[in-house]
Amino acid sequence: MIMNKKSSERIAFFIFRLLGFSVLALLLALLGFIVYNGIGVINWEFITTAPTEGMTAGGIYPAIVGTLCLVAGSMIVAFPVGIMSAIYTQEYARDGWLVRIIRIMTNNLAGIPSIVFGLFGMALFVNTLGFGDSIVAGSLTLGLLALPLVIRTTEEALKAIPDTYRTGSYALGAGKLQTIFRVVLPAAFPDIITGLILSIGRVSGETAPILFTAAAYFLPKLPSSIFDQVMALPYHLYVIATSGTDLEASRPIAYGTALVLITIVLVMNLLATAIRSYISKNKKQSA
Incomplete structure (x- = not known):
């Protein structure tokens, strides 16, 4: 045996x-x-110049800038809203039918195809609110796409904090809000950063949502405001890989664009991981 x-x-x-x-x-x-x-x-000209000759030559600089703008805008939307929502469901709301419904809807929202978010963003932000095809419309749509992931990871991070942290803070005379923002959130923040990392990876490669809300087919210039259209690496990659009259000439550019997109996602993830490690290290030293 x-x-x-x-x-x-x-x-x-x-x-x-x-x-x-x-x-x-x-x-x-x-x-x-x-x-x-x-x-x-991949060379300096490819990274720092605009596309030319129907996107079969030149660089991808406007698409790089557009992607960074959309990712940054979506995180500005998703991160604070997601954290506040998770704080409510985990720290304030009682564990009843309302919280269960919120969590079920959050899980369902995470499973909705991204193209549905794109159609919703076009209907609400582009048409109803009048933002048009713009950075702000694309950022809000991508922010909604990333929101369920941020909420769930933040809830798990808050749940992992021992209740002794909370009771010890209350015993010292701190209120609930003070305890959350000065004790619980700092302790959970390294794990909350994980949600940020996953969200960045999710939204940076999305094509369908920005197709309806922000991305331009060919726009070899940088945006001047958040209400301008932009080129974006995922959509640019899709266009040069499937459209045009000379696919063979544009295929190396498509692979180069994919490599740049992967590199950008990797760099942002490494930066977020470094921030998480720095915060965790400082927390251990101060403990």
């Missing part, structure tokens, strides 16, 4: 290890494919 248990454990660990390495190999193969096909067009 002992040998059978050990054999079963070895087989199980082997399967888990094999699956883990398979996922890693698939990821490396995907990244290697993009790098191999896109590295040839």
Whole structure:
């Protein structure tokens, strides 16, 4: 019986290890494919100039700027609203039918296809509110798309904080609001950053929502206000990979655009991870 248990454990660990390495190999193969096909067009001119000749030449600088504007705008919308919503459901609302309904709706909202968010954003922000195809309309739509993820990760981060933190703060005379903002949130903030990282990865690669609300087919200039249309890397990649008269000439640019998009997402994730590690380190030193 002992040998059978050990054999079963070895087989199980082997399967888990094999699956883990398979996922890693698939990821490396995907990244290697993009790098191999896109590295040839990456240079300073490609990153810092506007597209020319029907987007079969030139660079992708306006699309890079547009993507960063949309990601930053969506985080400005999703992060504070998501954190405040999670604070209400986790710290203030009683665990009753209302909270259960909110959580069910939040989970359902996370499963809605992104193109539905795009249609909703077009109906509300572009047409009803009159923002037109613009950075603000695209940012609000992407913010709604990222909102469920921010809420759920923030709720889990707040739930992981021991109740002794709260009772100790109350014992020292602090109120509920003071306890949340000076004790609970600082302790949970490193885990809340995880939601920010996941949200950035989610919205930076979305095409459907910005297709209806913000992205321009060909706009080789930088926006001058938040009410301007912009080019964006996901939509730019879609356009040059599927449209045009010379797909063979534009294919290297498509791979180069994909490589730049992956690099931007990686850099933003690394930056957020560094901030999380810095906050966690300071919290441990002050404890």
